[in-house]
Amino acid sequence: MGVRNLPVEPYGLAQKKHPSRQPLSWKVVAAGVAAALTLLYLVFTATKASAEYYLTVGQLRAKGPAAYGQIVRIGGRAADGSIHWNAKTQTLRFEMTDKNGSRLPVVYTGVVPDMFGYARDGHYQDAIVEGALQSDGVFKASQIIVKHDARFAAADAQATAQAGKGSGGNP
Amino acid sequence: MSIPSVASLALAVALAFSLFSAVGGGIAHIRGVSELRLSAVRAALSATALLTFCALVLWGLLLTHQFQVAFVAQVSNRSMSTRAIVSAFWGGQAGSLLFRTVMLSWITAAVFWVQRRRESATLGLVLAVLSLVESFFLVVLLTSANPFNVLSTTPSDGQGLNPLLQDEAMSFHPPLLLTGYMAFTVPFAFAVAGLIHGEMGSLWLKALRRWTLVAWTIQGCGLIAGAWWAYHVLGWGGYWGWDPVENVALLPWLVATALLHSLMVQERRGMLRVWNIVLATAGFALAVFGMFIVGSGVITSVHAFAESSVGPLFFTFLGIVLVGVLALIAWRLPLLRSRGRFDSLAARESAFLLNNMLLASSIVAIFWGTIFPIVTEALKGAKIGVGASYYVQVDTPIFCIILLLMGVGPLLAWRRTSGQRFWQAFTLPLLAGGAVTVVLLVMGMPRGLAPLAYGACALTAIATAIEISRGAQARRQSGDGIRVALTGVWLKERRRLGSYVVHFAILILAVGVIGSTFQQSAERELTPGQSLRVGSYTLQYVGVSSTRGTDYVAEAAAIAVRHNNSLLGYVQPEKRVYAHWNSQPVSRISIMTTFPWLDDVYVLVTSITPQGAIDLRVFINPQVSLLWIGAVLFGIGVLILGWPARRQPRLFTPRVEQGSVASEA
Incomplete structure (x- = not known):
């Protein structure tokens, strides 16, 4: 019972010596709130600025002219035999297709990812193209990402992401 | 069988x-x-x-x-x-x-x-x-x-x-990261054990710190190895792309960074005790989340395995972990009361608190960006993602302040710093940082965060150097010669010195990252003899030759690299066709680091025609080699930090726990 009378808490004593110094917890809270608000603002504006829709070919088609010029990511794969590469102009043309068979002509200028044109069982790899639909109905891609199926997708963290990243998509 | x-x-x-x-x-x-x-x-x-x-x-x-x-x-x-x-x-x-x-x-x-x-x-x-x-x-x-x-x-x-x-990197990058992910289980296990046991003494704290350091180191090495691989193998000219799977590997590392700092506050002042438990749990939860992302295919990432059934299992596990730890914290809250309080904002513990707030902010921001497609799909029915620009926009200012804080924090004393002493120590770093920024602006670096960030690096470098020499001086005054004094710092204050070396490593990494934002690139079709100019470099295509490896045939293009007309050497990017992957040639990148500019001339051939014309793509990446130098220094720092201390007989504080263990043994 005697223990209770002992100063168990050394900092308790220190604070008694300086009664004028109030704990600064409110300053800490204020700093925290300020930081949180700044973060919220940063996140909000950045999210708005860089948001992009992930659509399938069919979903983009369904949007019609509303999709012109809007930056989107389209998932699907190149239709069989549709890939044409012009080395002179460094231009790649192909048609994206999805499970339901919708088609979308795509044009892309730049380096084509190594695995893009690799066909297995007669089909090309699944891919994601980033870019915008132009008013002529052709999708202008700024980046091509090749999706690998399970056996390519090692449990690594970095590599295959950029494996697919066409260098054309550099910020 | x-x-x-x-x-x-x-x-x-x-x-x-x-x-x-x-x-x-x-x-x-x-x-x-x-x-x-x-x-x-x-x-x-x-x-x-x-x-x-x-x-x-x-x-x-x-x-x-x-x-x-x-x-x-x-x-x-x-x-x-x-x-x-x-x-x-x-x-x-x-x-x-x-x-x-x-x-x-x-x-x-x-x-x-x-x-x-x-x-x-x-x-x-x-x-x-x-x-x-x-x-x-x-x-x-x-x-x-x-x-x-x-x-x-x-x-x-x-x-x-x-x-x-x-690639060779497959032999060490994935195992490092996978081990790193798993190592976050240990700090979590100590947190849970401490909560259940109800007593979190100094030995427990030391163990928590030790194993956080282990997980942090392994994950850090895994991340940098991944960056190295991406840079040297994949040919898009960069080393980090803010892909969801990269993000989820970075998140637990950032949490561990925060925890290593806030644990010092608990060690010295008995504060932030709940926060530290939360961080230890968050590190583990984010590691599990990372594995869940890789395993489930919920987020569009090229890394992700094709959809599989392990996702729900991980998700359930994650839920149980989080609810369980929250319940434990609620149960043990009386034991977790803070033993001290923040006396002054100009104190070491306040700097650590700010560091933790900033790291937590970056963690929240990166996490938000990563799960954004899941959130929008659940709320709006449409998958909306954020691009790399989101992360750059949000994280650049945060990381710049953290860099600055890395220099200021160590100059502050615990509890309270007198203004006079602070300015005494801080004037020189501040002047150096300011000078670097001004010089860079005068030299014509575009206005923006980069000159400021370089300034922050200079400030922090000087401040850290001052701190190291201060430690040596203190010992010198006690009568030792300078060599003895320096080795004295090595031996007696291994932990402090190690952490400063790690800070230096982070600074070097930061300079590399800032430098790499000044990337230049060009691409063109070239016939032998033609050349391509990028920045102050000229690349001339000499010719193509065939080589053969164990399981591939390659065509290598020889390219002369000149800087302002003086020949620096040759690079030989290749196009390889592997025996088992007939249809698809793979690019082999060639990189030359130039001295003293430290620019990486990063060259790849995207196609070679039968007539011998090539499509050449070139990136000039300033200072990227600093990333690998920083990584080596990071390793050295961690070795200094974590090298097991020779156990010395404790004359003044014979600890009860140690005594009992010794008698058991």
């Missing part, structure tokens, strides 16, 4: 052992039965042995081409090199899960081995928690991703791995 089914059986027995270890260890701790405690430890070690056996079996199956095993047929084939087959172990979901589980079991054994003489109060519980997590992974392995499953018909050859994944 076939070998694969023996291995499956071994997995099942390992599950039984680790479940027994988890439950038995828990009961032993609560009831205080020492025999049970001993057998729980033995069960955990037996599980380690069994899992090691399973790993060896899988390697054996891979190397002897047992294609009747589904996993072997999936990730390997006869034409792959032995090195590539060895690393095919983690080239698919089932194998990488097994690898993680094996690593966790080794980590469990290591925790037992290292801690058994150091901390006895919570060790039993720690091992129980580790065994419980191990049991979860074994359940996932046995129910949905068993690498020993056998096919009904044996294919004549396997499918094999993508040539990009057969």
